[in-house]
Amino acid sequence: xxxxxxxxxxxxxxxxxxxxxxxxxxxxxxxxxxxxxxxxxxxxxxxxxxxxxxxxxxxxxxxxxxxxxxxxxxxxxxxxxxxxxxxxxxxxxxxxxxxxxxxxxxxxxxxxxxxxxxxxxxxxxxxxxxxxxxxxxxxxxxxxxxxxxxxxxxxxxxxxxxxxxxxxxxxxxxxxxxxxxxxxxxxxxxxxxxxxxxxxxxxxxxxxxxxxxxxxxxxxxxxxxxxxxxxxxxxxxxxxxxxxxxxxxxxxxxxxxxxxxxxxxxxxxxxxxxxxxxxxxxxxxxxxxxxxxxxxxxxxxxxxxxxxxxxxxxxxxxxxxxx
Amino acid sequence: xxxxxxxxxxxxxxxxxxxxxxxxxxxxxxxxxxxxxxxxxxxxxxxxxxxxxxxxxxxxxxxxxxxxxxxxxxxxxxxxxxxxxxxxxxxxxxxxxxxxxxxxxxxxxxxxxxxxxxxxxxxxxxxxxxxxxxxxxxxxxxxxxxxxxxxxxxxxxxxxxxxxxxxxxxxxxxxxxxxxxxxxxxxxxxxxxxxxxxxxxxxxxxxxxxxxxxxxxxxxxxxxxxxxxxxxxxxxxxxxxxxxxxxxxxxxxxx
Numbered sequence: 001x002x003x004x005x006x007x008x009x010x011x012x013x014x015x016x017x018x019x020x021x022x023x024x025x026x027x028x029x030x031x032x033x034x035x036x037x038x039x040x041x042x043x044x045x046x047x048x049x050x051x052x053x054x055x056x057x058x059x060x061x062x063x064x065x066x067x068x069x070x071x072x073x074x075x076x077x078x079x080x081x082x083x084x085x086x087x088x089x090x091x092x093x094x095x096x097x098x099x100x101x102x103x104x105x106x107x108x109x110x111x112x113x114x115x116x117x118x119x120x121x122x123x124x125x126x127x128x129x130x131x132x133x134x135x136x137x138x139x140x141x142x143x144x145x146x147x148x149x150x151x152x153x154x155x156x157x158x159x160x161x162x163x164x165x166x167x168x169x170x171x172x173x174x175x176x177x178x179x180x181x182x183x184x185x186x187x188x189x190x191x192x193x194x195x196x197x198x199x200x201x202x203x204x205x206x207x208x209x210x211x212x213x214x215x216x217x218x219x220x221x222x223x224x225x226x227x228x229x230x231x232x233x234x235x236x237x238x239x240x241x242x243x244x245x246x247x248x249x250x251x252x253x254x255x256x257x258x259x260x261x262x263x264x265x266x267x268x269x270x271x272x273x274x275x276x277x278x279x280x281x282x283x284x285x286x287x288x289x290x291x292x293x294x295x296x297x298x299x300x301x302x303x304x305x306x307x308x309x310x311x312x313x314x315x316x317x318x319x320x321x322x323x
Numbered sequence: 324x325x326x327x328x329x330x331x332x333x334x335x336x337x338x339x340x341x342x343x344x345x346x347x348x349x350x351x352x353x354x355x356x357x358x359x360x361x362x363x364x365x366x367x368x369x370x371x372x373x374x375x376x377x378x379x380x381x382x383x384x385x386x387x388x389x390x391x392x393x394x395x396x397x398x399x400x401x402x403x404x405x406x407x408x409x410x411x412x413x414x415x416x417x418x419x420x421x422x423x424x425x426x427x428x429x430x431x432x433x434x435x436x437x438x439x440x441x442x443x444x445x446x447x448x449x450x451x452x453x454x455x456x457x458x459x460x461x462x463x464x465x466x467x468x469x470x471x472x473x474x475x476x477x478x479x480x481x482x483x484x485x486x487x488x489x490x491x492x493x494x495x496x497x498x499x500x501x502x503x504x505x506x507x508x509x510x511x512x513x514x515x516x517x518x519x520x521x522x523x524x525x526x527x528x529x530x531x532x533x534x535x536x537x538x539x540x541x542x543x544x545x546x547x548x549x550x551x552x553x554x555x556x557x558x559x560x561x562x563x564x565x566x567x568x569x570x571x572x573x574x575x576x577x578x
Binding site for chain 1: 378380383385403408409410411415416418420421423424425434435438439486487491517
C-alpha cells in the first residue's frame with residue numbers, strides 16, 4: 001500500500017514485471033555510461049601522473065646537467081694546471097708561476113679559527129634554548145629571530161664585522177676579523193642544528209641520568225651532548241663549508257686579493273680561495289682564467305670532502321639513535 | 324605480617340596539581356621499610372605521579388605544584404635545604420622502558436658514582452661487581468663488561484638499570500612498571516630479584532599487572548582518579564577488599 005502511494009506520488013504506476021524490465025534497462029545503460037566516465041577520469045589521472053613524473057625528471061636533470069656542464073668545463077680548463085707547484089707557489093703577475101699557497105693556507109686558518117669560535121658559542125646557545133630556557137615570550141621571540149638570521153645576506157654580516165671588529169676592536173683586515181665575521185654568519189645555522197639534535201635525544205636518557213642524582217649540567221654534558229653530537233657535527237660541518245665559500249663579507253672587511261706571503265698568526269692579513277678565484281677571474285688574460293678554474297677545483301674538493309664527512313656522520317648517527 | 328616495620332616514606336595530606344588539573348587528592352600514606360609496596364590503579368589514576376614524588380622527578384614538569392608533605396625518614400624532602408641530587412642517590416628509580424646509557428655495561432653501572440666524583444678504579448670495580456651480583460646479572464656479563472649495554476636483551480637491560488641504581492647505595496628503589504616492556508620469563512626473573520632486594524631496600528612498585536602485585540608486594544595501595552581508595556596488606560586487599568571499587572578493579576571489571 002505504501003508502495004502504491006509512493007508510486008502515485010512520483011507519477012509512476014508500474015506492474016512488478018514492468019518495473020523489473022525498466023530497472024534492467026537502467027542497469028544495462030548506467031554501467032556503460034559510468035564506465036566511459038570512469039575511463040576518461042582514469043585516463044586523465046594517469047596522464048597527470050605520467051606528465052608529473054616527466055616534469056620531475058626534467059627538473060632534476062636541469063640541475064644535474066648544469067652542474068655537470070660546469071664541472072666538466074672547470075675540470076677541462078683547470079685540472080691540467082693543478083700540480084704541486086700550483087699548491088705551493090705564491091701568487092704572481094705571471095700566470096704560469098702563480099700558485100694558491102696563501103689562499104689555501106688562509107682558508108685553512110679561517111676554517112680552524114671559525115670552528116674554534118663558532119662551535120662553542122653555537123652549541124652553548126642551542127643547548128640553552130632546549131634545556132634551560134623557560135618557554136616564555138622573550139625566548140620565543142629570540143628563537144624565531146635566530147631562525148630569521150640564518151637568512152640574512154652575507155654581505156650584511158660583512159658590514160657588521162667591519163664596524164665591530166675592524167673599527168671598534170681595531171683588528172684590521174686580519175684572520176681574526178674574518179673568523180669572527182664568518183662566525184656571525186654561521187652561528188644561526190649551528191644553533192638551529194644543535195637545537196634539532198638535542199631535541200631528538202629521548203627523554204628516557206635524561207630521566208636515567210637525573211634519577212641517579214646527576215645535575216642538569218652533568219646530564220647535558222655526559223649524556224645529552226654525546227647523544228646529540230652526530231647531529232650537531234653534521235650541521236656544524238655544513239655551516240663551516242658554507243663559511244669557507246664566502247667572499248662578500250670578507251671583501252667588505254678588507255681581506256686582501258693579492259697576498260704574497262703566508263699568514264702565520266691570527267693577526268696577519270690574509271686571503272682565501274674564493275677571493276683568489278675572484279681576483280683571477282677579473283684578469284683579462286686567459287692563463288689567469290685557467291688558474292681560477294684550477295683553484296675552483298681545489299675549493300670544490302674541500303667543500304665536497306666536508307659535505308661527505310657530514311653525510312657520513314649523519315648516516316652513522318641515524319643508525320645509532322634507535323635506542 | 325608480624326611486627327610493624329619502620330616507616331620509611333610517607334605523605335601527609337598530599338595534593339598534586341599539573342596546572343589546574345588535580346592529579347592527587349589528599350593522599351595520606353605510610354610506606355614501610357624493607358617491604359615491597361605496590362601501587363595499582365587504572366591509567367591516569369595518579370599512581371606514577373605519586374611514585375615520582377619520592378625522588379622529585381615531577382620537578383621537571385613546568386606546571387607541577389603540590390600541597391602537603393612528603394617525608395623520608397621523617398624529613399620533608401621538598402624542603403629548601405634538601406638537595407635534590409643528594410636525595411636521588413638515596414632514592415633510586417627504575418623506569419618503564421629499560422633506559423641504559425648507550426655506553427658499556429661497566430660505564431652504566433659506575434655512572435652514579437662517577438658524577439659524585441669517585442675516580443678510584445678499585446672502588447669502581449668493586450661497586451660494579453657488587454651491584455651486578457645484587458641485580459643477578461653478574462654471571463651473564465662478567466666476561467664482557469666492555470660490551471655496549473644496548474646489545475643486551477630487554478630483561479638484561481632492565482636488570483642493568485637496577486644494578487646502576489644499586490651502585491649509588493640507595494635505601495629506597497622506586498620502580499615504574501619495570502616489567503611492562505619485558506617478556507614473561509624476563510619478568511619473572513625480575514620479580515625474583517625484587518623479592519631478594521627487599522631484604523635490604525624499601526621498594527615501591529607501580530604495576531598494571533594484578534598477579535604481579537599479588538606475587539611480589541607486602542602491601543598494596545589502590546588509586547582511583549587521584550584518590551587513595553584502599554591501602555593495606557596485599558593478602559587482605561586481594562582476598563577481602565573493603566571497597567567495591569577495589570574489588571571491581573582487581574577482578575578486572577574495570578580499568
